[in-house]
Amino acid sequence: MLAGALFLIGLPLLAQDEYQLHLACLIGCYWILIAGLNLAVGYTGQLSIGHVGLLAIGAYVFAILAGRNGVNPYLALGAAGGMGGLCGLLLGLPSLRLPGFYFAMSTLAFALIVSELILAQGGLTGGGVGLAVPGFPKPVDTPAGFYCLVLAVSAVVSLLAWNVARHMWGRALIAVRDSAVAAAAVGVPLFRLKLTVFVFSGVTAGLAGALFASLQSYITPDTFVFDLGLFFFVCIIIGGRGSILGPFLGTVVLTVLPEAVAPLARLGNFFYGLLLLMVVLLLPEGIGRLVSVLRERFWPVRLESVAVAPDLPRLARALGHKQP
Amino acid sequence: MSLAAQAVSRSFGGVAALSRVDLELVPGEIHGLIGPNGSGKTTLLNLLCGYYRPDEGRILADSVDLTAAPVERRAPAGVARSFQTPRLLPTLSVLDNAMLGGWRELRSGFVASALALPGARAEDARLRERATELLHGVGLGRVLGRAAGHLEHAEQRFLEIARALAAGPRYVLLDEPAGGLTGAEIAHLGGILGVLRGAGIGVLLVEHHTDFVFRVCDRVTTLDLGRVLARGTPAEVRSDAEVIRVYLGA
Numbered sequence: 001m002l003a004g005a006l007f008l009i010g011l012p013l014l015a016q017d018e019y020q021l022h023l024a025c026l027i028g029c030y031w032i033l034i035a036g037l038n039l040a041v042g043y044t045g046q047l048s049i050g051h052v053g054l055l056a057i058g059a060y061v062f063a064i065l066a067g068r069n070g071v072n073p074y075l076a077l078g079a080a081g082g083m084g085g086l087c088g089l090l091l092g093l094p095s096l097r098l099p100g101f102y103f104a105m106s107t108l109a110f111a112l113i114v115s116e117l118i119l120a121q122g123g124l125t126g127g128g129v130g131l132a133v134p135g136f137p138k139p140v141d142t143p144a145g146f147y148c149l150v151l152a153v154s155a156v157v158s159l160l161a162w163n164v165a166r167h168m169w170g171r172a173l174i175a176v177r178d179s180a181v182a183a184a185a186v187g188v189p190l191f192r193l194k195l196t197v198f199v200f201s202g203v204t205a206g207l208a209g210a211l212f213a214s215l216q217s218y219i220t221p222d223t224f225v226f227d228l229g230l231f232f233f234v235c236i237i238i239g240g241r242g243s244i245l246g247p248f249l250g251t252v253v254l255t256v257l258p259e260a261v262a263p264l265a266r267l268g269n270f271f272y273g274l275l276l277l278m279v280v281l282l283l284p285e286g287i288g289r290l291v292s293v294l295r296e297r298f299w300p301v302r303l304e305s306v307a308v309a310p311d312l313p314r315l316a317r318a319l320g321h322k323q324p
Numbered sequence: 325m326s327l328a329a330q331a332v333s334r335s336f337g338g339v340a341a342l343s344r345v346d347l348e349l350v351p352g353e354i355h356g357l358i359g360p361n362g363s364g365k366t367t368l369l370n371l372l373c374g375y376y377r378p379d380e381g382r383i384l385a386d387s388v389d390l391t392a393a394p395v396e397r398r399a400p401a402g403v404a405r406s407f408q409t410p411r412l413l414p415t416l417s418v419l420d421n422a423m424l425g426g427w428r429e430l431r432s433g434f435v436a437s438a439l440a441l442p443g444a445r446a447e448d449a450r451l452r453e454r455a456t457e458l459l460h461g462v463g464l465g466r467v468l469g470r471a472a473g474h475l476e477h478a479e480q481r482f483l484e485i486a487r488a489l490a491a492g493p494r495y496v497l498l499d500e501p502a503g504g505l506t507g508a509e510i511a512h513l514g515g516i517l518g519v520l521r522g523a524g525i526g527v528l529l530v531e532h533h534t535d536f537v538f539r540v541c542d543r544v545t546t547l548d549l550g551r552v553l554a555r556g557t558p559a560e561v562r563s564d565a566e567v568i569r570v571y572l573g574a
Contacts, residue, residue, distance in 0.1 A: 160438040167448050169437045171424045174413055182411040185373065186491065187399030187428040196434045242415055303470065308463040308478050310512050312519050315461025318454065319489065319523035 008151060012144035021143045022215070027255045028150035029212040034235055034251050035157045035244070036204025039164060039197045041233060042241040045177030046194055047100055050091075050107030051205050052229030053114035058084045058209020059219050060118060063131040066214075073136045077210045084206020085199050092198035096191060111229050118221045130220030133213040150211055157204050162244055164200075173197060174242055227269060234272055238279045240286020249288055325386050326350045327403060327495040327526060332371055332381030341367040342550045344381070349495055349526040354517050356537035356558070357530045359547035360571055365530050366408075368547070369497055372528070373405050374398045385495065399428045404493035406484040408500045414473030418464055418483055421472045422455035425490030451490070458486045462516055478509045485516065496520060497528045502536050514540045534572065538562055546571060 007014075015021045033055055040046045058080035066076035095106040118125045125131065135141050140149045164170055175183035176190055183190060213219045231254065239250030254272065258265040267274075279286065285293055327349040334342045342364045349355050357365050370376045372383060374395040383390045385401045393401070404425070412421050429451070432444035459465055462482045467475065472483060481501055488496050502510050510533070517540050520527050531537050537544060538558040546553040546567050553571075554564040561567055 163440040164434065164438045167437045167440070167444060168423065168427060168430050168432070168451065169434060171413075171416065171420050172427055174416060175424055178413045178415070179411045182407070182413070182424075184395040185399065185405055185407075185411075186425050186487065187396050188424075189396050200434070200438075303474055305476065308482050308509060308512060310463035310482075310516055311460050311465070312515050314457060315516065315519045316522060318457035318461050319492075319519065319525070 012147055018143050021147055023256065023259060025143075025147050025150050025215050026212075027252055028147070028154045029208050029215060030232070030235070030255060031154050031248060031251050032150075032157050032211065033201075033205045033208035034232055034247055035154070035161045036201035037232055038236050038239075038244065038247045039161055039173065040194075040201045041236045042239075042243065042247060043165060043170065043173040043177060044194055044197050045100070045241075046096065046198065047104045047233070048107040048198075048201070049104050049229050049233045050109070050111035051201065051232050052224050052226060053107075053111035054084050054087055054091075054202050054205035055209040055212065055228070056111075056114050056118065056221075056224040057087050058206030059133075059213035059224070060125055060131070060209075061206070062210035062213050063133045063219055064124060067132055067134050073134065073214070077207065080210035081203045081207040084209065085203035088199045088202020088205070089195070091202075092195045096194045096198060108226075108229075111224075111226055115221050115224065115226075118224075126220075128221060130218055130223075132218050133216065135214055135217070146215065150215075153207060153211065157207070158244065158248075160200075164197075165244060169193075177241075231272065234276050238276060238287055240288040243286065243288045246286045246288020250286070253287065325494075326384075327372065327386075327528075328382075328384045329368065329372060329378075330382045330384065332368070332378040332383070334367055334371060334376055334379050340550050342371070342378075345547070345550070345552055347372075347528075347545060347552075349528050351494055351526045352521055352524045353542045354521055354527045354529060354540055356541035356544040357528060357547065358532070358534055358537055358544060358571070359553070362549075363547040364550040365547055366499070367550075369405070369499055369528070369530055372398075372403065372497060399491060399493070402494035403497065404488035404491060404495070405497040406481070406488050406499055406501055408503065410477075410480040410484050412472040412475075412480060412483060412487075414471065416472060417469050418459060418472055418475070418479075419452065419455055419468045421483055422459050422486045422490050423451050425487035426451040426454065428491045455486070455490050458489050459483075461519075462486045463512060477504050478506070481505065481509075481513075482516075489520075493525065495526045495528070497530070499530050500532060501529070502531055502533045510536055 011024055012021060033051060037051050040048055061080040061083045062076045065071040065079055066073045091110050095103050098106060119127055139145045172188045172193055175188060176193055180190055216223060235250040235254050236247045240246030258271060264271050283293060329345060329347045331344045331346060332342055333344055345368060359365050371378050374393060385403055388401055390401055430447060432447055436444045459468055462485055464479060464482055502513055517527055529537060529541060541558055544558050544561040545555045546561055548570050554561050554567045
């Protein structure tokens with residue numbers, strides 16, 4: 001854990017060229033979105049494949065505010081997050097009541113609509129020509145400085161997601177995913193939870209979009225192809241549901257592998273499809289659980305059978321506390 | 325003070341599953357609900373839990389009208405349940421599953437939880453402590469960390485009970501809790517139900533295992549064809565001629 005953190009902080013010193021740092025920033029931007037999306041997809045089981053639309057909204061808000069209107073980039077970054085959250089709310093309100101498949105389709109439709117709107121509102125968004133996106137002021141104007149900003153936002157978003165996941169909200173989210181009936185029976189308001197988490201994922205997608213746009217320095221509607229939305233989704237599935245480390249590894253592996261191994265890049269989407277198929281068939285728990293699955297396979301832990309033996313006085317004490 | 329169904333009726337596709345049935349569950353009693361298959365036991369349970377709305381009649385918990393309240397409003401009103409087929413979260417630990425039952429006491433929202441504010445952490449710790457005590461109480465103290473998907477059948481049943489108790493309910497509805505248990509485990513279950521009664525909780529026991537029902541219950545209601553056939557102490561119901569003819573057999 002500590003070694004990993006030190007590695008991430010020291011990465012600008014270790015990187016051999018600017019391209020490696022650029023790749024690290026790209027992973028960071030993706031992860032900011034995926035860390036939020038993971039709570040919706042991996043924990044709550046809401047299969048959104050259209051978050052690329054929210055990413056695009058964050059990117060364009062940032063480009064229009066900071067680029068065209070000269071707003072302070074940090075304010076524009078915050079505005080992009082806010083707009084992402086608002087659009088997440090507007091998308092979630094009608095669609096989160098739909099059953100899984102139809103919900104996925106409505107997020108797909110959302111991404112397509114965003115793309116068309118960007119093209120249609122050329123006066124604001126530059127249409128098909130696109131927009132130039134400014135960087136951040138000193139000291140974040142160097143690649144290493146920008147990397148530190150991305151790292152800081154990633155760390156905050158990861159921490160928030162981790163806090164949610166390990167407390168009561170995390171248990172309730174998994175209950176919504178695995179047994180909506182049991183969740184409702186203990187009083188979990190299903191729709192409110194789904195919507196809250198979806199808005200959070202919208203905020204992180206908006207933040208990610210702003211940083212992503214600044215990293216790319218020029219955006220067009222083609223920057224936000226639908227494949228990217230599917231890519232985010234696949235990172236989570238390959239990483240493993242109900243974990244934070246797994247989807248992070250998924251994001252790193254799926255971003256780096258095609259870059260590092262040139263023949264894989266030629267395969268393009270075929271590579272993602274193949275990897276997804278292999279993981280779903282061979283390791284449905286995700287690559288985040290690879291070690292523990294292998295350990296279980298070769299050194300199975302024998303679960304000793306323990307006869308259920310109630311401790312009635314203790315039960316009475318536990319209940320007695322409760323009674324007014 | 326009671327959980328009550330008042331003259332509830334419910335039909336499915338023109339077939340009456342329940343017609344004008346009354347049931348009152350008071351704190352500190354174990355109330356058995358028995359009857360042949362299709363007599364309306366499950367329908368009545370689902371009306372009390374909010375999975376169905378009654379066509380007629382009312383559902384009240386301590387005089388609060390719950391007739392139109394959705395499922396997730398029943399737990400805050402003090403009504404908890406277990407399921408005929410245990411519905412646990414297989415990837416979470418036994419302790420996490422039991423803690424989930426305490427959701428209705430949670431005051432921290434998403435933001436407080438995401439920021440891990442002291443209040444949210446303290447709530448989590450309190451729920452953890454309560455769930456741990458309850459799990460030791462029902463006999464699962466040695467498997468707190470085990471994934472619920474790895475539990476044996478009896479353990480799953482007792483975990484469902486612990487989860488139902490985690491929010492400190494006034495009424496607990498148990499749907500065939502003795503199903504698939506061995507004799508020794510049923511005896512343990514009986515002990516647990518006795519403790520619940522002592523703690524002032526009203527227990528509704530929907531059960532096929534009539535010996536067990538007559539042994540542990542204070543009152544028994546027998547349904548047949550969607551109507552109340554007989555109601556009273558176990559001794560009265562057991563000797564009721566109609567009940568013997570329709571359900572118990574000679």
